[in-house]
Amino acid sequence: xxxxxxxxxxxxxxxxxxxxxxxxxxxxxxxxxxxxxxxxxxxxxxxxxxxxxxxxxxxxxxxxxxxxxxxxxxxxxxxxxxxxxxxxxxxxxxxxxxxxxxxxxxxxxxxxxxxxxxxxxxxxxxxxxxxxxxxxxxxxxxxxxxxxxxxxxxxxxxxxxxxxxxxxxxxxxxxxxxxxxxxxxxxxxxxxxxxxxxxxxxxxxxxxxxxxxxxxxxxxxxxxxxxxxxxxxxxxxxxxxxxxxxxxxxxxxxxxxxxxxxxxxxxxxxxxxxxxxxxxxxxxxxxxxxxxxxxxxxxxxxxxxxxxxxxxxxxxxxxxxxxxxxxxxxx
Amino acid sequence: xxxxxxxxxxxxxxxxxxxxxxxxxxxxxxxxxxxxxxxxxxxxxxxxxxxxxxxxxxxxxxxxxxxxxxxxxxxxxxxxxxxxxxxxxxxxxxxxxxxxxxxxxxxxxxxxxxxxxxxxxxxxxxxxxxxxxxxxxxxxxxxxxxxxxxxxxxxxxxxxxxxxxxxxxxxxxxxxxxxxxxxxxxxxxxxxxxxxxxxxxxxxxxxxxxxxxxxxxxxxxxxxxxxxxxxxxxxxxxxxxxxxxxxxxxxxxxxxxxxxxxxxxxxxxxxxxxxxxxxxxxxxxxxxxxxxxxxxxxxxxxxxxxxxxxxxxxxxxxxxxxxxxxxxxxx
DNA sequence: TTGAAAGCGATACCAA
DNA sequence: TTGGTATCGCTTTCAA
Numbered sequence: 240x241x242x243x244x245x246x247x248x249x250x251x252x253x254x255x256x257x258x259x260x261x262x263x264x265x266x267x268x269x270x271x272x273x274x275x276x277x278x279x280x281x282x283x284x285x286x287x288x289x290x291x292x293x294x295x296x297x298x299x300x301x302x303x304x305x306x307x308x309x310x311x312x313x314x315x316x317x318x319x320x321x322x323x324x325x326x327x328x329x330x331x332x333x334x335x336x337x338x339x340x341x342x343x344x345x346x347x348x349x350x351x352x353x354x355x356x357x358x359x360x361x362x363x364x365x366x367x368x369x370x371x372x373x374x375x376x377x378x379x380x381x382x383x384x385x386x387x388x389x390x391x392x393x394x395x396x397x398x399x400x401x402x403x404x405x406x407x408x409x410x411x412x413x414x415x416x417x418x419x420x421x422x423x424x425x426x427x428x429x430x431x432x433x434x435x436x437x438x439x440x441x442x443x444x445x446x447x448x449x450x451x452x453x454x455x456x457x458x459x460x461x462x463x464x465x466x467x468x469x470x471x472x473x474x475x476x477x478x479x480x481x482x483x484x485x486x487x488x489x490x491x492x493x494x495x496x497x498x499x500x501x502x503x504x505x506x507x508x509x510x511x512x513x514x515x516x517x518x519x520x521x522x523x524x525x526x527x528x529x530x531x532x533x534x535x536x537x538x539x540x541x542x543x544x545x546x547x548x549x550x551x552x553x554x555x556x557x558x559x560x561x562x563x564x565x566x567x568x569x570x
Numbered sequence: 571x572x573x574x575x576x577x578x579x580x581x582x583x584x585x586x587x588x589x590x591x592x593x594x595x596x597x598x599x600x601x602x603x604x605x606x607x608x609x610x611x612x613x614x615x616x617x618x619x620x621x622x623x624x625x626x627x628x629x630x631x632x633x634x635x636x637x638x639x640x641x642x643x644x645x646x647x648x649x650x651x652x653x654x655x656x657x658x659x660x661x662x663x664x665x666x667x668x669x670x671x672x673x674x675x676x677x678x679x680x681x682x683x684x685x686x687x688x689x690x691x692x693x694x695x696x697x698x699x700x701x702x703x704x705x706x707x708x709x710x711x712x713x714x715x716x717x718x719x720x721x722x723x724x725x726x727x728x729x730x731x732x733x734x735x736x737x738x739x740x741x742x743x744x745x746x747x748x749x750x751x752x753x754x755x756x757x758x759x760x761x762x763x764x765x766x767x768x769x770x771x772x773x774x775x776x777x778x779x780x781x782x783x784x785x786x787x788x789x790x791x792x793x794x795x796x797x798x799x800x801x802x803x804x805x806x807x808x809x810x811x812x813x814x815x816x817x818x819x820x821x822x823x824x825x826x827x828x829x830x831x832x833x834x835x836x837x838x839x840x841x842x843x844x845x846x847x848x849x850x851x852x853x854x855x856x857x858x859x860x861x862x863x864x865x866x867x868x869x870x871x872x873x874x875x876x877x878x879x880x881x882x883x884x885x886x887x888x889x890x891x892x893x894x895x896x897x898x899x900x901x
Numbered sequence: 902t903t904g905a906a907a908g909c910g911a912t913a914c915c916a917a
Numbered sequence: 918t919t920g921g922t923a924t925c926g927c928t929t930t931c932a933a
Contacts, residue, residue, distance in 0.1 A: 240684075240707075242926055253904040258928055266902050285707075288685035289623035290926035293909050298620065300663070308639065309649040318640040321666050330680070332631070333664050335652050349661070353571075354619035376571075376616075465850045494854055519796045523825055573910055584920040589912055597918055621910035624925050 241282035310462030319537025378547035399434035418481035467494020489514035572613035641793030650868025709878035730765035749812035798825020820845035
């Protein structure tokens with residue numbers, strides 16, 4: 240592969256001049272420019288990114304650390320991130336942790352090695368103390384994560400309030416046996432699951448309802464409609480069935496509802512269902528859910544990240560995005 | 571940020587020795603190793619990726635050029651790719667073309683600049699002549715693409731046969747007014763849409779059915795259930811309604827079915843529906859569909875790409891993955 | 902407007 | 918075992 244020296248030699252100029260042409264600098268004579276361009280064409284030259292990156296100290300790449308791409312929430316988020324990155328001329332590296340805290344740290348390491356100019360960290364799985372050291376080695380923004388101790392910008396939705404609203408709605412409708420789906424990791428520093436769990440406890444306690452552990456379903460894969468189907472089957476076997484379900488995602492809600500209806504269970508009469516996110520499927524199936532601006536969250540976080548990368552001040556560094564309960568026919 | 575020289579100085583050794591420690595080479599005395607490790611710890615040292623990449627001529631990154639991540643097919647594919655990349659210790663760059671042929675070329679350029687060690691190109695949008703030049707500058711594998719002229723490995727599903735099977739199934743069931751969803755770009759070199767369109771023409775022609783342009787729906791966004799809902803509304807307004815729909819995706823099929831049922835339309839009695847992919851939602855809603863091993867396609871393509879990257883021979887470079895019609899209750 | 906040359910930060914060959 | 922040093926390919930300052 241030809242390099243800048245080959246071009247310089249062929250064009251009869253110095254590498255400095257070639258570089259100038261490459262970067263559109265002024266002060267390059269028409270004659271030199273043409274000669275260089277001709278040489279580049281003839282030798283089919285393309286500059287080597289690694290060399291440029293090394294010299295510039297920038298890579299033009301950001302990393303998005305997410306749990307898994309195979310989930311509507313994440314792909315929606317990536318869509319938002321992609322939008323902004325495209326405008327900025329940046330590439331995106333997807334890093335899937337598969338909910339393994341260790342992997343998260345491994346990917347954060349990309350910031351230290353300067354393989355990326357910045358990182359978006361979705362739903363942080365590690366304690367801030369573990370993440371903090373990485374933050375000092377480059378731009379980092381938390382998305383769908385809230386961490387009081389963190390000193391970096393963050394964009395999130397208040398999951399406590401979101402869940403609370405949904406659960407209060409169910410309680411007001413008279414439900415006292417409310418099932419809930421939560422992921423296994425209810426770490427205190429987990430922005431999504433922990434607050435929802437807190438809201439569940441609070442709302443029930445305030446309503447004088449005792450928590451029934453049989454109604455708590457952990458490890459339900461939120462991105463997949465089949466998980467909802469399975470959940471229905473489990474609940475169906477129960478003697479004391481709940482009268483309402485806070486599904487935690489629209490996919491689970493949809494799967495549950497479809498399977499329930501197939502078995503002649505009426506929604507919401509026999510069991511009310513609330514989803515989360517307000518994905519297209521919730522609108523389609525007319526599912527009551529908690530809307531959250533996923534894509535916008537991705538966009539906003541990226542914008543903050545790029546300000547950091549560009550060395551600009553970030554005006555509001557802790558951003559709570561709005562959510563709202565969308566009441567439809569499943570409650 | 572500390573660099574290898576700082577470490578060398580602090581540890582009282584040469585950069586060569588530091589490099590040896592860094593790369594786990596033999597022939598480093600215990601004493602040197604400890605000194606270097608201690609220095610690295612004290613200075614909080616991390617090697618700079620760009621420098622390593624430049625020197626080694628490798629980046630440890632592959633690019634996946636896809637239409638958009640916000641689509642179950644793509645995220646499934648990415649999941650498969652991610653699996654293999656993880657095993658190989660590689661990072662993945664997602665490149666979304668948004669179905670713009672020009673963007674595809676822009677991303678292929680990453681291979682020339684050596685910003686990535688290889689590229690997976692999904693559903694190639696450009697004519698092979700345009701793509702070929704890039705192929706000569708590094709490892710390239712086509713996924714979900716078939717191109718006779720191409721000289722690089724490719725993994726795909728025979729969309730002609732898949733669509734044909736589905737359509738024949740409908741014809742056998744007695745349908746003669748069959749609607750079909752196709753994306754706008756039916757370029758001759760498009761692996762997905764063009765063959766399906768061909769199959770549609772062939773099957774109908776063989777059955778002596780004249781093609782009715784009103785039954786051809788272009789520009790239906792295949793990844794989104796709401797598109798299916800809208801499609802239903804459009805078809806509902808028609809005076810001569812089709813009796814069957816080849817939806818092109820499970821999402822569109824699902825949206826269509828749900829909306830149809832809401833309006834009291836019986837499936838399959840009033841209108842039969844066939845999806846494509848066999849996503850979880852197809853199983854859940856018991857939709858007849860054409861199964862294709864999306865994730866495996868991603869895995870297989872990645873494996874070929876890594877063989878190329880490692881300079882190993884690729885035994886079978888044109889791989890047709892199996893598909894099969896899954897008959898369920900919507901036909 | 903141009904070029905020489907000093908890096909950017911690591912790797913690895915060749916001697917010692 | 919170790920170190921000196923050339924090298925990867927490009928950018929940019931300093932002089933001319």
